[in-house]
Amino acid sequence: MQEIVAGVLDSDVRFLWIAREDASRLQEGEGSKGLVVPWCDQLKVLCHPSIGGLWSYCEWNSTKEGAFAGVLMLTFPLKWDQFPNSKHIVENWKMGWTVRRNEEILVTREEISDVLKRFMDLGCDEGKEMRRRTQEIREICRLATVEGGSSQLQIKAFINDITKLHNVRT
Template identity: 55%
Template sequence: MDSDKLQPIAVCHVVAMPYPGRCHVNPMMNFCKLLVSRKNDILITFVVTEEWLGYIGSDPKPGEKQIAEQCCHLKVLCHSSVGGFWTHCGWNSTLEAVYAGVPMLTFPLFLDQGPNSKQIVECWKIGRRVSAELGPENLVTRKQIAEQVRRFMDLESNEGKEMRRRARELHNVCRQGIAEDGSSTTNLDAFIRGISPGHGG
């Protein structure tokens, strides 16, 4: 998928990209159905592997389904029309969203996702957490989700403005870090020098 082909649209557009597993696809599908039921001018793009098309519980009309060979997660996040990212807080996805300057609505389930969510919400202050409880067995009601999404996407609130300002700030830090003379480059060069034969360290 070429992110340049995603044209800005007047309605709200949600791109859902669940990990291809039942515990990810089903909750994400239910979340998308909830959004559609609450807002009639919303466009949902639900991205799954071709194997999952027969299991998602719907039969798209001709023209509503498109199969792409691949989809670059980072390119989608970096597109100008993306206003937020619902995430389970895997570390790679977290770093990609920070690089893209996109605020996150976090829904951690297990392992490192809880600490990553805490980093996003409490330390970096670039997101909101959907539920205080951790684990796939903890259900979140439609009312809770609707309220969290409403607050998260409120671009006029002081909280929303500050969250997006911080996201832009961290985006700039990332861009500086990977520049030619940035910290990532200089640290990698220092590491290579340190393990090279003949180095005095």
């Protein structure tokens, strides 16, 4: 954690860090480039146009919210389903990078600083393509959630199936 904090600070990239525990340790060094808070409405924050990306452990809710918001993601999976979620973000959706680390799941402050600088560089060709792709994914998500969209239709079909099953048993 110390290397991650140091790398973010060394990168000179603006950040919002949600630290549910021990936020005081992070606040000591964030300076004028960052804000540390104990909680936020992540989806609301991610949908704000000033957000350039999301560092994510790739838990499913964060993965869905990042896709819905259309933000680039730096993936840093640690366990279980986070690894396939990261692979999906990076390889299938093509809207992020994986933060590389050694076998001991360690990453250095220099590596973090470098990847953050490249990740937030609006002139980077790879970043431009990923940003274009995130907007495509975002639009797919928006269309699925509007009135009559596929998500709504699937939920209605599920409720109808459950209702039919309940009526058959009573």
